[in-house]
Amino acid sequence: MAHSMNSSPINQQLSQQNKAIALRFAKAGWGTQANWQQVWDEMMAPDVVQHFNDFPDAVVGLDANKAFNQDLFTGFPQLKNTIENVVAEDDVVIYRSTLEGKQSGPFLGIPATNKTVKVNDFTMLKIKDGKINEWWYTTNLLSVMQQLGLAPDA
Amino acid sequence: MAHSMNSSPINQQLSQQNKAIALRFAKAGWGTQANWQQVWDEMMAPDVVQHFNDFPDAVVGLDANKAFNQDLFTGFPQLKNTIENVVAEDDVVIYRSTLEGKQSGPFLGIPATNKTVKVNDFTMLKIKDGKINEWWYTTNLLSVMQQLGLAPDA
Numbered sequence: 001m002a003h004s005m006n007s008s009p010i011n012q013q014l015s016q017q018n019k020a021i022a023l024r025f026a027k028a029g030w031g032t033q034a035n036w037q038q039v040w041d042e043m044m045a046p047d048v049v050q051h052f053n054d055f056p057d058a059v060v061g062l063d064a065n066k067a068f069n070q071d072l073f074t075g076f077p078q079l080k081n082t083i084e085n086v087v088a089e090d091d092v093v094i095y096r097s098t099l100e101g102k103q104s105g106p107f108l109g110i111p112a113t114n115k116t117v118k119v120n121d122f123t124m125l126k127i128k129d130g131k132i133n134e135w136w137y138t139t140n141l142l143s144v145m146q147q148l149g150l151a152p153d154a
Numbered sequence: 155m156a157h158s159m160n161s162s163p164i165n166q167q168l169s170q171q172n173k174a175i176a177l178r179f180a181k182a183g184w185g186t187q188a189n190w191q192q193v194w195d196e197m198m199a200p201d202v203v204q205h206f207n208d209f210p211d212a213v214v215g216l217d218a219n220k221a222f223n224q225d226l227f228t229g230f231p232q233l234k235n236t237i238e239n240v241v242a243e244d245d246v247v248i249y250r251s252t253l254e255g256k257q258s259g260p261f262l263g264i265p266a267t268n269k270t271v272k273v274n275d276f277t278m279l280k281i282k283d284g285k286i287n288e289w290w291y292t293t294n295l296l297s298v299m300q301q302l303g304l305a306p307d308a
Contacts, residue, residue: 012166051274053294053296053297054272054273054274054294054297085246085248085278087241087242087243087246087247087248088241088243089241089242089243092239092241093241094239094241094248094250094276096248096276096278096290118208119208120205120208120290120292121292122248122250122276122278122292124239124250124276136250136274138274138275138276138292138293138294139292139294140207140208140292140293140294140295140296141294141295141296141297142207142294142295142296142298142299142305143207143208143295144296145296145305151296151299151305
């Protein structure tokens, strides 16, 4: 394995700092925490871009990101977020988590079903100057719809 | 940042070797390659476990994994797989890719629609003794169904 494939010590330290940023975002910045919006103000770049689940349009800017996620959290106000794995390298952090919660409010236009959903997801953050600059979020929304009773099982 | 949070040089070399394994799996082991099954035989542990998209049952064992993915590839025989990001640390590799292809065969019980689909996905590999030992695959199947014309847009 060529030495050039290894990260430099400086990059390695950066990736560990970025991992700490990701863990704080995933825990304190989660929508069931009282101060999540303040955490997002601190941790995200003003022009942050979110790529949510293959939606055709990216969510651009801190205010739009907060509004978008406020809507998502309304559907699942008690969603439990368990971090399963975190991997960091250079300016990228990817983590896998398990989500579990009851849909007690509207979600993507669907009225409350009061059914409980459990899914896996992946979040990828690109971090620049200590701020979340661009991020990707993917979960299987078909499984969410199936568990809510709104789509037939595969 | 405490030094203990950094990977050791040995772990770092291992993670780079694991990244090379992931890239070979993602490229040569993909279902549109002629010899993908031979690549899987070489690269996967006999008792490999796959967690596919929140399906309730894991896919256990090399033969079951090959059969399961043979079925998936039948639906999209020309699926193009573009690796966007790869992050490795210790025994874990996570990569994000973009998939694009036409559903010209049956897929999860759905007859061919001949429609083209483009989605993002995440794959996480756990590697033990140089073999893929356990893996997770997540994509938004609701977006797949929407692009195939089989689910209403969100």
